[in-house]
Amino acid sequence: MKLYSSLGPNPRLVRMFMVEKGLAEGEAFERVHYDIISGENRQDEGYLAKNPLGTIPTLELDDGTCLTESWPICEYVEEMHPAPNLFGETPVERATVRKWARLFDQEVVVPMTMGFRAGAGRPMFEPRMTVVSPEAGAELSALADEKWRWFDKTLGTSDHFALGRFTFADLIVFCFANFGFTVGWKLPDGTDNLARFIDTHGQRESAGIWQQAE
Numbered sequence: 672m673k674l675y676s677s678l679g680p681n682p683r684l685v686r687m688f689m690v691e692k693g694l695a696e697g698e699a700f701e702r703v704h705y706d707i708i709s710g711e712n713r714q715d716e717g718y719l720a721k722n723p724l725g726t727i728p729t730l731e732l733d734d735g736t737c738l739t740e741s742w743p744i745c746e747y748v749e750e751m752h753p754a755p756n757l758f759g760e761t762p763v764e765r766a767t768v769r770k771w772a773r774l775f776d777q778e779v780v781v782p783m784t785m786g787f788r789a790g791a792g793r794p795m796f797e798p799r800m801t802v803v804s805p806e807a808g809a810e811l812s813a814l815a816d817e818k819w820r821w822f823d824k825t826l827g828t829s830d831h832f833a834l835g836r837f838t839f840a841d842l843i844v845f846c847f848a849n850f851g852f853t854v855g856w857k858l859p860d861g862t863d864n865l866a867r868f869i870d871t872h873g874q875r876e877s878a879g880i881w882q883q884a885e
Contacts, residue, residue: 672730674686674689674696674703676703676705677712680847680849681741682727683849683850685744685748687846687877688748688757689748690876690880691877692749692755692757705727707727712727713725722737722739726740745839749839758838767833768834775847778818779847780847782818783812783815786808786810786811787808787856788802788803791854793808823862830868842872845868845878848869
């Protein structure tokens with residue numbers, strides 16, 4: 672398999688998921704890195720033939736099939752390599768993990784990323800795609816902060832959002848928060864539980880390996 676990767680929270684999500692699964696780069700898959708700052712992924716015709724949107728990541732299977740979008744890629748890897756389990760072992764467990772992941776994706780990731788593109792990330796994204804006004808971006812960022820606080824309250828003293836153990840739901844929250852730090856973002860006030868959560872999972876082997884790879 673080939674994993675087309677880059678900087679960014681979604682590539683980090685897939686890369687860490689692979690490590691959590693014990694799938695070693697260079698053995699289970701080959702990683703192909705793209706420079707998204709220069710827009711390399713949107714200029715390479717060979718890559719655009721595999722993923723017409725030019726987004727990262729893409730997982731190319733041995734038969735040439737190309738899977739896009741981080742969440743489905745992780746679900747595919749889970750089905751092919753079910754242990755250690757990260758999505759749940761029963762229908763109820765899987766529904767629980769997906770519930771938390773979808774809530775975070777919809778309530779935090781969407782407004783957070785749109786707000787970033789309209790604000791601090793505007794010089795990079797405006798030439799490539801339609802972005803909302805700076806005023807709308809600020810409102811979206813505020814909405815995301817509100818939901819970060821809700822997730823903090825829900826997390827409480829736990830280190831996990833679902834099943835009492837590390838799952839995909841924890842991984843997606845960690846990846847987006849941790850990557851945000853690299854572009855100057857900070858957790859909003861009143862999220863000490865999340866700060867602890869991020870520090871805790873930042874000690875995972877998968878977090879260290881990903882950072883070394885970049």
